[in-house]
Amino acid sequence: MSEKNDETLANLLKEDRRFEPPADLTEHANLTADAYDAAAKDREGFWAEQAQRLTWAEPFTQVLDWTDPPFAKWYVGGRLNAAYNCVDRHVEAGRGDKVAIHFVGEPVGDTRSITYAELQDLVSQAANALTDMGVAAGDRVAIYMPMIPQAVVTMLACARIGAPHTVVFGGFSSDALASRLEDCQAKVVVTSDGGYRRGSASSLKPAVDEAREKAAGLGHTVEKVLVVRRTGQDVAWDDSVDVWWHDAVEGASTSHTPEAFDAEHPLYVMYTSGTTGKPKGILHTTGGYLVGASYTHWAVFDLKDDDVYWCTADIGWVTGHSYIVYGPLANGVTQVLYEGTPDSPERGRWWDIIEQYGVTLFYTAPTAIRSFMKQGREIPDARDLSSLRILGSVGEPINPEAYVWYRHVIGGDRTPVVDTWWQTETGAIMISPLPGVTAGKPGSAMNPIPGVSAEVVDEEGNAVPNGSGGYLVLTEPWPSMLRTIWGDDQRFKETYWSRFEKLGFYFAGDGAKKDADGDLWVLGRVDDVMNVSGHRLSTTEIESALVSHPKVAEAAVVGAKDEDTGQAVCAFVILRDEAGDGGDDIVAELRKHVRKEIGPIATPRQVMIVPELPKTRSGKIMRRLLRDVAENREVGDVTTLADSSVMDLISSGLTSGKGED
Numbered sequence: 266m267s268e269k270n271d272e273t274l275a276n277l278l279k280e281d282r283r284f285e286p287p288a289d290l291t292e293h294a295n296l297t298a299d300a301y302d303a304a305a306k307d308r309e310g311f312w313a314e315q316a317q318r319l320t321w322a323e324p325f326t327q328v329l330d331w332t333d334p335p336f337a338k339w340y341v342g343g344r345l346n347a348a349y350n351c352v353d354r355h356v357e358a359g360r361g362d363k364v365a366i367h368f369v370g371e372p373v374g375d376t377r378s379i380t381y382a383e384l385q386d387l388v389s390q391a392a393n394a395l396t397d398m399g400v401a402a403g404d405r406v407a408i409y410m411p412m413i414p415q416a417v418v419t420m421l422a423c424a425r426i427g428a429p430h431t432v433v434f435g436g437f438s439s440d441a442l443a444s445r446l447e448d449c450q451a452k453v454v455v456t457s458d459g460g461y462r463r464g465s466a467s468s469l470k471p472a473v474d475e476a477r478e479k480a481a482g483l484g485h486t487v488e489k490v491l492v493v494r495r496t497g498q499d500v501a502w503d504d505s506v507d508v509w510w511h512d513a514v515e516g517a518s519t520s521h522t523p524e525a526f527d528a529e530h531p532l533y534v535m536y537t538s539g540t541t542g543k544p545k546g547i548l549h550t551t552g553g554y555l556v557g558a559s560y561t562h563w564a565v566f567d568l569k570d571d572d573v574y575w576c577t578a579d580i581g582w583v584t585g586h587s588y589i590v591y592g593p594l595a596n597g598v599t600q601v602l603y604e605g606t607p608d609s610p611e612r613g614r615w616w617d618i619i620e621q622y623g624v625t626l627f628y629t630a631p632t633a634i635r636s637f638m639k640q641g642r643e644i645p646d647a648r649d650l651s652s653l654r655i656l657g658s659v660g661e662p663i664n665p666e667a668y669v670w671y672r673h674v675i676g677g678d679r680t681p682v683v684d685t686w687w688q689t690e691t692g693a694i695m696i697s698p699l700p701g702v703t704a705g706k707p708g709s710a711m712n713p714i715p716g717v718s719a720e721v722v723d724e725e726g727n728a729v730p731n732g733s734g735g736y737l738v739l740t741e742p743w744p745s746m747l748r749t750i751w752g753d754d755q756r757f758k759e760t761y762w763s764r765f766e767k768l769g770f771y772f773a774g775d776g777a778k779k780d781a782d783g784d785l786w787v788l789g790r791v792d793d794v795m796n797v798s799g800h801r802l803s804t805t806e807i808e809s810a811l812v813s814h815p816k817v818a819e820a821a822v823v824g825a826k827d828e829d830t831g832q833a834v835c836a837f838v839i840l841r842d843e844a845g846d847g848g849d850d851i852v853a854e855l856r857k858h859v860r861k862e863i864g865p866i867a868t869p870r871q872v873m874i875v876p877e878l879p880k881t882r883s884g885k886i887m888r889r890l891l892r893d894v895a896e897n898r899e900v901g902d903v904t905t906l907a908d909s910s911v912m913d914l915i916s917s918g919l920t921s922g923k924g925e926d
């Protein structure tokens with residue numbers, strides 16, 4: 266375990282606050298304590314039962330085929346349409362007038378409520394339009410959009426015609442978009458002229474134009490670009506490629522018959538950072554994924570028919586996929602979809618929305634909670650948040666103080682907080698309290714949910730005793746598990762399954778601890794992946810971006826503790842000889858370069874120009890030591906360094922005032 270984790274472990278030992286589930290919630294809970302036993306006794310039977318939440322065009326004949334691990338097949342022989350399950354069946358059940366989406370644009374007053382019947386029309390139109398543009402089952406469609414209803418409609422339209430989508434976060438650069446377009450060979454891109462963020466219109470279409478050109482340079486041609494007019498900004502237009510949404514979609518027929526696809530038909534590819542520079546395209550398929558998303562959303566949020574749900578994630582991340590689109594819509598919820606930032610036009614915007622729509626279930630990230638804590642409780646206190654009944658947290662470990670503040674100030678001490686641990690790869694929540702069953706401990710994700718088997722193990726894969734830490738693994742396959750890395754089965758095996766190969770465990774890349782009661786505390790990554798504001802970034806990816814700058818010879822990136830963002834990107838850079846001292850603006854220049862190469866979220870908080878990097882005799886960069894420097898700690902044990910004077914060199918370079926931004 267790293268030193269960072271040891272420190273967290275020590276802090277956890279002091280945490281003994283505990284919150285019992287409210288009695289009325291327990292009394293009417295969707296899942297009760299017996300579900301744990303039932304699932305443990307007959308895991309596959311349990312998952313067969315959960316699959317009945319969906320409508321199957323053809324029933325499955327086998328729950329799980331695990332004869333060729335780690336390649337799983339769930340719900341073998343079953344056929345279904347994901348969009349039908351998320352939309353049409355609710356209309357057929359007489360719930361067409363129920364609001365599916367309360368859209369709230371960032372400009373105040375820009376709202377639109379869409380019922381399930383209207384959503385069915387919109388999705389059908391988009392499915393017809395995509396088909397007319399030449400998209401067929403199996404073709405990939407990239408989505409690069411703001412948080413507007415058309416983004417959700419596009420995802421569902423793709424699912425409806427069996428064309429796997431890949432949503433690329435709108436904050437990513439054209440380079441990042443281009444590499445994803447090329448990797449999954451996207452035929453069509455759906456985008457918008459722009460969206461509203463922080464009080465102004467930001468553009469998206471120009472990045473698509475650039476990315477299309479860059480992808481062409483890599484040998485891949487994007488055939489069509491479908492563009493929503495959101496802001497009315499001027500956009501460059503190529504008639505042979507670009508198509509307006511209002512022409513193609515709004516003019517299309519509202520009738521479309523969904524085709525049933527095999528349970529293992531690819532639903533989407535979501536790119537995420539790994540320990541190498543190249544992002545991994547995580548592949549999710551239809552049946553198992555939808556069962557996982559729907560079941561967990563219902564169980565963990567104790568979903569009831571009259572709930573108003575709001576998840577603040579962006580659809581560019583997996584949380585937006587599982588807990589804005591597929592889980593909630595499969596469950597027929599009414600939810601809020603908000604386009605903008607929490608503080609636009611002013612700091613209480615989120616709380617205004619909760620008050621206005623009577624939000625009952627709220628799901629957000631610790632980084633947001635910490636920023637609200639800093640602003641002070643007067644802001645939420647000035648709003649009526651009494652509609653809230655359950656609060657969720659996801660994306661990074663939630664520190665106990667943020668948990669308690671969230672529960673106390675936002676939840677009025679009534680609401681359980683569910684700290685949900687999962688990953689892009691797991692597709693759905695794996696570890697979380699059940700709000701009507703499990704007591705909450707601030708900072709603990711508690712237990713694997715019924716149907717999921719997780720363990721904390723040592724290097725050899727043995728379960729650690731209570732009170733100890735180790736590696737977090739999933740010991741049995743689960744329906745919403747990733748099926749592979751797009752186009753790279755070998756990397757899939759190596760990344761997730763090789764570490765505990767003999768035992769057949771999935772290695773999550775996180776460290777965790779079991780407390781005296783056996784409850785789980787996830788401590789964060791044990792590999793070279795950082796978590797900045799709940800977003801995964803790879804150290805290597807940012808290092809490659811830095812080294813692509815002509816003045817840079819070598820770079821090492823670490824994630825250093827940050828009060829606001831959890832971790833922050835800190836870069837140590839050696840300049841090329843011919844670059845001299847790099848010039849006065851070298852730090853700003855390098856930060857800008859990373860921003861351009863990857864996107865604003867990857868911009869280093871600090872760039873430190875150093876003469877050397879600490880390396881082991883085998884040449885591996887000792888990030889642990891750099892983290893000490895970045896976190897202003899006494900530098901730890903340097904005995905394994907090839908040249909132990911390096912750290913002195915780095916420190917003296919820094920005190921000469923050259924490094925910090």
Ligand code: WTA
Binds near residue numbers: 583688689690801
């Ligand atoms: C971290 C986001 C602690 C973890 C859904 C994981 C968490 C990575 C939690 C996945 C949590 C997510 N407690 N850590 N409740 N939730 N993480 O793929 O390190 O963007 O491996 O999925 O976020 O990030 P990803």
